[in-house]
Amino acid sequence: MRTSLESVPESERTTIDDARSPNTITILRTLVRRELSTAVINRTTLGFFFGLVAVLFAIAWFGGGMGAGYISTIIDLLTPLQLLIPVIALVFGYQAILGDKRRGVLAVLRTYPVASWQIILGVYVGRAIGLAAVISVALSFLIYPILLIEPYSPVFYATHTGVDSPMLFLRFIVLTTWFALVMLAVAVAISALAGTARTALALTGLVLLAVLFLADIALVFALSRGMIDEASLLGSLAISPLSAYRGLVLETTVAATSGTGPRAASPLASVVGLFGWWLGSLAIATLAVRK
Numbered sequence: 001m002r003t004s005l006e007s008v009p010e011s012e013r014t015t016i017d018d019a020r021s022p023n024t025i026t027i028l029r030t031l032v033r034r035e036l037s038t039a040v041i042n043r044t045t046l047g048f049f050f051g052l053v054a055v056l057f058a059i060a061w062f063g064g065g066m067g068a069g070y071i072s073t074i075i076d077l078l079t080p081l082q083l084l085i086p087v088i089a090l091v092f093g094y095q096a097i098l099g100d101k102r103r104g105v106l107a108v109l110r111t112y113p114v115a116s117w118q119i120i121l122g123v124y125v126g127r128a129i130g131l132a133a134v135i136s137v138a139l140s141f142l143i144y145p146i147l148l149i150e151p152y153s154p155v156f157y158a159t160h161t162g163v164d165s166p167m168l169f170l171r172f173i174v175l176t177t178w179f180a181l182v183m184l185a186v187a188v189a190i191s192a193l194a195g196t197a198r199t200a201l202a203l204t205g206l207v208l209l210a211v212l213f214l215a216d217i218a219l220v221f222a223l224s225r226g227m228i229d230e231a232s233l234l235g236s237l238a239i240s241p242l243s244a245y246r247g248l249v250l251e252t253t254v255a256a257t258s259g260t261g262p263r264a265a266s267p268l269a270s271v272v273g274l275f276g277w278w279l280g281s282l283a284i285a286t287l288a289v290r291k
Contacts, residue, residue: 035126
């Protein structure tokens with residue numbers, strides 16, 4: 001009896017080939033599990049978490065926002081988080097692909113039927129789970145003390161017309177976590193483009209400088225020179241991920257209780273801007289790995 005592959009009917013041969021080749025779900029699950037076990041669940045991540053909880057609690061407590069309500073706490077936290085989130089996200093991911101390059105893991109993965117986009121997506125999702133957990137849980141810890149203290153501090157309602165609500169703080173947590181995941185995608189792109197640790201650190205520093213300072217300075221310069229008119233300014237703020245995040249927080253949380261007033265940003269443009277940075281960064285990382 002013949003047992004060679006040639007003796008197998010075409011339909012059954014396709015089934016055999018599919019069984020030998022892992023599907024996309026299996027590949028992604030394996031890569032995500034590897035990232036979680038090797039790069040996410042460790043002492044460094046735990047240190048990031050407890051450090052962030054301590055910093056956020058100190059800012060909210062000594063800034064007075066915790067005693068005034070959820071919106072006041074958001075206002076106190078917004079400026080520090082605009083600095084902390086990019087730093088944490090870039091540190092979390094700037095060696096995501098570079099580490100595999102240096103250890104030869106990326107070269108080994110290329111010998112398997114694994115596409116470049118699967119590598120990037122698997123690495124990104126694994127680290128994104130850890131980063132999202134750190135940011136969201138750290139911010140969630142502030143809800144309980146605010147809930148205990150805020151009813152005894154009615155000063156908030158003297159300056160805000162809307163109803164302060166834990167749902168607004170939960171919205172703030174979601175937006176902040178999303179901003180962190182966008183910056184993580186930027187970090188993965190840096191890691192894929194860099195060939196050495198020194199290059200990755202240099203690119204990370206440049207990106208931080210651009211995101212934290214240069215983008216806003218460029219917008220102010222363009223407005224002062226007439227390159228951007230006032231009518232399109234709100235939409236132009238979405239060009240910078242930091243401005244897009246800031247605008248979304250102000251428009252969807254603070255503006256919900258402050259009544260009428262000048263708009264801080266265009267929510268739709270901000271969402272599109274953040275999504276563009278996220279998708280564009282992962283696309284760049286995929287092209288870099290493919291080369």
